[in-house]
Amino acid sequence: MDFNLGFLLISxxxxxxxxxxxxxxxxxxxxxxxxxxIGGVIAAFAxxxxxxxxxxxxxxxxxxxxGLLIQACTMTMVALGLNLIYGFNGxxxxxxWGFYGIGAYTAADITYRWxxxxxRGLLVGGLAVTLIGLMIWLVAKLVRVFKGMPVLSQxxxxxxxxxxxxxxxxxxxxxxxxxxxxxxxxxxxxxxxNNIVALQIVFLLAALIAGAFAxxxxxxxxxxxxxxxxxxxxxxxxxxSIVVQTLMVNSDTILPFPEMKGGRGMIGxxxxxxxxxxxxxxxxxxxxxxxxxxxxxSTGRAITSVREDEIAAxxxxxxxxxxxxxxxxxxxxxAGIGGAVYAHYIGFLSPGTFDFLVGFNPLIIIVxxxxxxxxxxxAASFGWMFFLEGLLRVLLGQMGTEAPTWRxxxxxxxxxxxxxxxxxxxxxxxxxxxxxxxxxPARPDRNAAVDVAASAGQ
Amino acid sequence: xxxxxTSQVSTYAAQRPGAxxxxxxxxxxxxxxxxxxxxxxxxxLINPSLFGQIVLSGLQLGFVYALIALxxxxxxxxxxxxxxxxxxxxxxxxxVSYFAVTRxxxxxxxxxxxxxxxxxxxxxxxxxxxxxxxxxxxxxxxxTIERVAYKPLRDAPRIAALITAIGVSFFxxxxxxxxxxxxxxxxxxxxxxxxxxxxxxxxxxxxKPGQQTPEGALTIxxxxxxxxxxxxxxxxxxxxxxxxxxxxxAMRATSFDKPTARLMGINVDGVISFTFAVGAxxxxxxxxxxxxxxxxxxxxxxxxxxxxxxxxxxxxxxGSIPGAFIGALLMGQAEALTMGYISTPMxxxxxxxxxxxxxxVRPTGILGEPEKEKx
Numbered sequence: 001m002d003f004n005l006g007f008l009l010i011s012x013x014x015x016x017x018x019x020x021x022x023x024x025x026x027x028x029x030x031x032x033x034x035x036x037x038i039g040g041v042i043a044a045f046a047x048x049x050x051x052x053x054x055x056x057x058x059x060x061x062x063x064x065x066x067g068l069l070i071q072a073c074t075m076t077m078v079a080l081g082l083n084l085i086y087g088f089n090g091x092x093x094x095x096x097w098g099f100y101g102i103g104a105y106t107a108a109d110i111t112y113r114w115x116x117x118x119x120r121g122l123l124v125g126g127l128a129v130t131l132i133g134l135m136i137w138l139v140a141k142l143v144r145v146f147k148g149m150p151v152l153s154q155x156x157x158x159x160x161x162x163x164x165x166x167x168x169x170x171x172x173x174x175x176x177x178x179x180x181x182x183x184x185x186x187x188x189x190x191x192x193x194n195n196i197v198a199l200q201i202v203f204l205l206a207a208l209i210a211g212a213f214a215x216x217x218x219x220x221x222x223x224x225x226x227x228x229x230x231x232x233x234x235x236x237x238x239x240x241s242i243v244v245q246t247l248m249v250n251s252d253t254i255l256p257f258p259e260m261k262g263g264r265g266m267i268g269x270x271x272x273x274x275x276x277x278x279x280x281x282x283x284x285x286x287x288x289x290x291x292x293x294x295x296x297x298s299t300g301r302a303i304t305s306v307r308e309d310e311i312a313a314x315x316x317x318x319x320x321x322x323x324x325x326x327x328x329x330x331x332x333x334x335a336g337i338g339g340a341v342y343a344h345y346i347g348f349l350s351p352g353t354f355d356f357l358v359g360f361n362p363l364i365i366i367v368x369x370x371x372x373x374x375x376x377x378x379a380a381s382f383g384w385m386f387f388l389e390g391l392l393r394v395l396l397g398q399m400g401t402e403a404p405t406w407r408x409x410x411x412x413x414x415x416x417x418x419x420x421x422x423x424x425x426x427x428x429x430x431x432x433x434x435x436x437x438x439x440x441p442a443r444p445d446r447n448a449a450v451d452v453a454a455s456a457g458q
Numbered sequence: 459x460x461x462x463x464t465s466q467v468s469t470y471a472a473q474r475p476g477a478x479x480x481x482x483x484x485x486x487x488x489x490x491x492x493x494x495x496x497x498x499x500x501x502x503l504i505n506p507s508l509f510g511q512i513v514l515s516g517l518q519l520g521f522v523y524a525l526i527a528l529x530x531x532x533x534x535x536x537x538x539x540x541x542x543x544x545x546x547x548x549x550x551x552x553x554v555s556y557f558a559v560t561r562x563x564x565x566x567x568x569x570x571x572x573x574x575x576x577x578x579x580x581x582x583x584x585x586x587x588x589x590x591x592x593x594x595x596x597x598x599x600x601x602t603i604e605r606v607a608y609k610p611l612r613d614a615p616r617i618a619a620l621i622t623a624i625g626v627s628f629f630x631x632x633x634x635x636x637x638x639x640x641x642x643x644x645x646x647x648x649x650x651x652x653x654x655x656x657x658x659x660x661x662x663x664x665x666k667p668g669q670q671t672p673e674g675a676l677t678i679x680x681x682x683x684x685x686x687x688x689x690x691x692x693x694x695x696x697x698x699x700x701x702x703x704x705x706x707x708a709m710r711a712t713s714f715d716k717p718t719a720r721l722m723g724i725n726v727d728g729v730i731s732f733t734f735a736v737g738a739x740x741x742x743x744x745x746x747x748x749x750x751x752x753x754x755x756x757x758x759x760x761x762x763x764x765x766x767x768x769x770x771x772x773x774x775x776x777g778s779i780p781g782a783f784i785g786a787l788l789m790g791q792a793e794a795l796t797m798g799y800i801s802t803p804m805x806x807x808x809x810x811x812x813x814x815x816x817x818x819v820r821p822t823g824i825l826g827e828p829e830k831e832k833x
Contacts, residue, residue: 092617148474152483152818159486224818231540235772236817238765239810246807254804263803357761360624367621405642408632415625416607423614 007397011390014065018072018382021047026375026433029289045281052277064389066277070345072385073280074338077287079362079369079377081334084291086363087371088300089327090307092230095221095237096335097359098244099214103336104354105248105260107203107210108269108343112259114202115194115270116187119180122202122209124173129212131165136219151321155224162220199270203279207340214336215329222328226321241356248351265350272344280341287334291374292435294330303327304372368418370425374435380426487819501799507674512798513791518682518751520790521689525744526767527774527782528696529737535777536713536733538616539608542623545764546630547600547738551592551745552755553640556647558588565650585650593742600738601731609727627761634757644756647749654680685747692740693783699736700779709733713777762806766793769813775826784824788812 021044028040048069051060061069082096106125113121139161143154185191225236251260260266272279294300302323305313314320343349365384369376391410395403418426431437502509526548533541558564565584568575607626611619635642655665659675671677700706711719712729720726748763749755770789774781789809796808816824 143476146474146476146479149476150480150483152487153476153479153481154483156482156486225814228817228821231538231776232772232817232821234540235769236814239769239813242765242810243807246804249803250801250807253801356765357628364621364624367617371617402637405632405635408628409636412625412629412632415628416622419614419618419622419625420610423611423618 008390008394011386011393014061015383015386015390018069018386019379022378022382023432026378026435029434030436041285045278048277048281067345068385068389070276070280071342072382073284074342074345075362075365075385076284076378076381077338077341078335079365079381080287080291080374081331081338082362083331083366083369083371083374083377084295084303084327084334085331087366087373087377088295088307089303089324090230091226091324091328092234093237093328093331094234094356094359094363095240096331096362097354097356098237098241099218099332099335100339100342100359101241101244101248101351101354102217103207103210103214103339104343104349105251105266105339106213106336107206107340108266108349109257109260110206110209111199111202111270111344112266112268114184115199116259116268117181117184117191117194118177119184120173120177122205123176123180124169125209125213126205127173128166128169129209129216131169132162132216133212135161135165136216151224151227155220158220158223162216200272200275203270203272203340203344207279207283207337210340211333211336214339215333218332219325219329222325222332226324226328238356241354241359245351245354245356248354260349263351265348265352267348269343269347269349271347276341276345280345283337283341287337288374288378288435291334295374296438299323299326307372364415367425370427370429373425373427373429373431375430375432376425376427487815490815497799498795507676508798510676512794514676514678514682515798516791516794517787518685518790519793520770520787521685522744522748522751523763523767523770523789524689524783524786525692525740525747526764527771527786528692528779529734529741530768531771531774531776531779531782532709532733532737534771536709537608537612537619537730539619539623540768541734541737542620542764543603543626543630544600544737544741545760545762545767546627546634546757547596547603547760548741548745548748548764548767549755549757549760550599550630550634551596551742552647552749552760553634553745553757554592554595554742555588555650555746555749556645556755558591559650560648564588564591581651588650589743589746592746593739596738596742596745597735600734600741604731604734609730631757631761640757642757644754644759647753647755649750649753651680681747681751685751688743688747692743693779696736696740696779705729705732766806766809769809773813773816773823775823778823778825778827781823781825 025040025044028044029037031037031040048061052066053059078096078100081099082093085091085093085096110121110125113119136158139157143149143157180193183191183193185194221240225233225240228236247255248260249263251257252262295304302313302318303326305316305318306320306323306327310320313323361384365380366377368384369378369380388407388411392403392407395406395410399406526544529544529547530541533539533544565588566580567587568583569577569580603626607622608619611622634640655677656662656679657665657671657675657677659672665671665677698706700709708719708724708729709732711722711724712726716726719729744767745760766789767786770785771782772785773788774783774785776782789812792809792812793805796805800808820826
């Protein structure tokens with residue numbers, strides 16, 4: 001029994017380096033100059049790229065670490081989405097993992113079909129997402145005419161619209177797809193459109209479609225379910241993630257997707273080995289920027305006010321139902337995109353990955369990082385990922401084959417201790433760098449206002 | 459501007475133009491219900507004995523869920539905590555009985571002590587001892603969990619306690635999965651008594667070993683009867699405890715308003731511990747019965763029954779004891795009918811879809827009281 005102290009220290013060192021890197025990135029993003037911002041982002045990207053390149057024997061981050069880094073990026077996307085829903089909007093959701101799974105399977109299906117000479121995935125998916133979006137928009141206009149319509153009736157109308165739009169998309173997509181088939185070729189003889197560059201574009205589209213699809217599903221699901229009280233909403237969303245997982249297990253029998261292979265798991269998803277870090281980094285960055293800008297906009301303040309007190313928010317003229325739904329949909333969009341990136345990193349999806357027990361992880365992360373703290377969520381996601389894997393590596397030296405089990409014996413103990421010591425999360429409400437609340441220049445100085453009032457009184 | 463009279467204010471929302479369109483949603487739900495009833499009715503007419511058999515297996519499942527659901531609903535009613543570890547406590551109960559029977563032969567101790575006791579009494583007393591042991595172990599486990607993990611967090615945000623519950627659940631599962639504890643494999647369970655099966659066709663007959671069940675007969679096993687009797691007994695006992703005893707009154711008071719209950723001289727911590735203990739004891743009983751009925755256990759197999767029992771508690775209206783019972787029976791039927799007529803892997807999906815639909819129609823469950831508005 002030799003305790004691998006050196007390895008433990010290296011693990012801790014790596015976590016520290018990754019967190020410092022993130023801190024630097026956020027600081028650079030917060031810089032007012034646009035040149036510094038863009039330069040900083042490119043530099044941050046390049047640092048990891050260089051760290052991943054082996055210099056002879058020496059390599060800063062091993063392939064294993066690269067995988068962790070990408071998984072941490074996807075986990076951050078999911079956790080940021082959940083933090084928007086739970087941390088900022090106060091809706092206790094356990095269904096985030098379901099949307100993650102929907103995103104992963106949707107994107108994987110599209111690119112899988114594309115590389116196997118079948119453009120229907122992209123065409124039907126793209127059309128369906130667009131048409132469903134249009135239909136939801138149209139129905140929303142219709143619903144707005146009838147004020148005070150019960151939510152269940154609204155839901156029925158939206159559901160009908162979605163089904164009609166989906167059916168149209170399937171028919172039209174199948175009609176259009178023969179045009180693409182000769183361009184795609186087969187696996188053995190790929191056509192002109194079936195190459196690596198085209199795959200990148202298809203992946204980008206697939207990720208966006210997956211995110212949009214997850215968002216649309218979350219809209220349909222959230223519309224009636226968000227009327228429930230906090231705990232009941234949590235249980236309903238937990239039910240949702242279990243339903244999604246069951247559908248994944250039955251994807252080849254009950255759902256018409258034989259390529260997903262049900263419970264055996266979907267294999268043969270094209271892995272984007274060379275560019276996956278670029279996409280993970282890009283999407284993570286975009287999500288952080290979108291989320292930060294949203295939180296500090298008036299919409300974000302409305303979302304936060306719903307968490308603080310629904311009745312007071314309503315009294316202030318805030319549409320509570322709308323803002324709950326908005327936060328839920330955007331949070332699911334983030335999860336869907338995260339799922340798409342994960343699917344193309346790992347190349348293999350199985351329903352076991354989307355088990356609801358694993359789905360507690362984003363919740364644990366956001367509570368660790370501090371509810372309502374974006375910095376906390378990002379740091380906690382990366383730290384959590386490296387901590388768990390580091391723990392596994394340390395244990396592997398001691399316990400051998402039982403190490404994965406021992407890890408989940410020690411992990412809950414850590415969880416309990418951390419909850420006892422800091423129930424409000426590691427960072428609480430603190431934000432760093434770019435994610436700090438911007439000082440508003442438009443607001444007049446309070447003393448100046450007093451002076452004006454005083455002079456007006458004279 | 460003149461204010462409308464108060465009676466008009468309350469109906470104002472109903473007078474909006476969209477309120478008349480409520481029939482769309484109601485019609486949708488009615489269509490769904492008609493579809494389900496049609497499928498069930500058709501199957502009932504095609505093969506009544508198969509339908510009856512499925513309903514009986516659903517009853518068996520439902521009564522086991524009812525035992526677990528009681529613990530969830532009581533704990534939630536009193537500390538507003540979704541005790542995710544309850545499903546694992548349930549599995550621990552099953553494992554305790556496994557070790558008691560297989561390793562230590564506890565189910566035959568009366569024969570060793572009193573050599574000329576009738577074999578029937580040996581089985582009854584021995585099995586009851588095993589059940590009692592499981593219940594006691596589960597009780598002490600639950601009280602320990604409550605004291606160590608939940609009590610320090612009683613004044614913390616609720617999410618901290620929930621995360622702790624998830625942590626405890628993980629701990630029990632994976633600690634149990636270690637090789638020197640229970641091992642991660644599925645373990646065939648040795649029953650403390652023999653299964654006796656009767657079939658109903660032109661009267662009740664006992665199924666002899668090796669005999670085929672005749673076509674179109676309904677079979678009933680002694681396990682089903684034991685589960686139903688035990689579950690009903692527990693239900694009655696618990697109703698008596700909560701409604702008729704002083705301790706039950708203290709429990710209701712604590713669940714209603716903790717600080718005031720404390721001011722009234724109620725030992726709130728003791729009452730909470732007691733609630734955990736009672737729930738865990740029933741979970742232990744449920745665990746033994748579950749293992750006897752389904753005869754294969756693993757440390758990870760407590761999660762889903764636990765979760766479904768929790769869903770049953772929510773369906774019935776969380777915090778309500780008869781509600782948990784009704785919800786559990788509904789859940790058992792839904793699951794058995796799905797397994798019988800759709801497909802086995804779809805049972806979880808159907809169970810949770812029913813949960814979502816019921817919550818939409820009655821947001822606080824079938825017997826739940828309407829939620830109080832936030833002040």
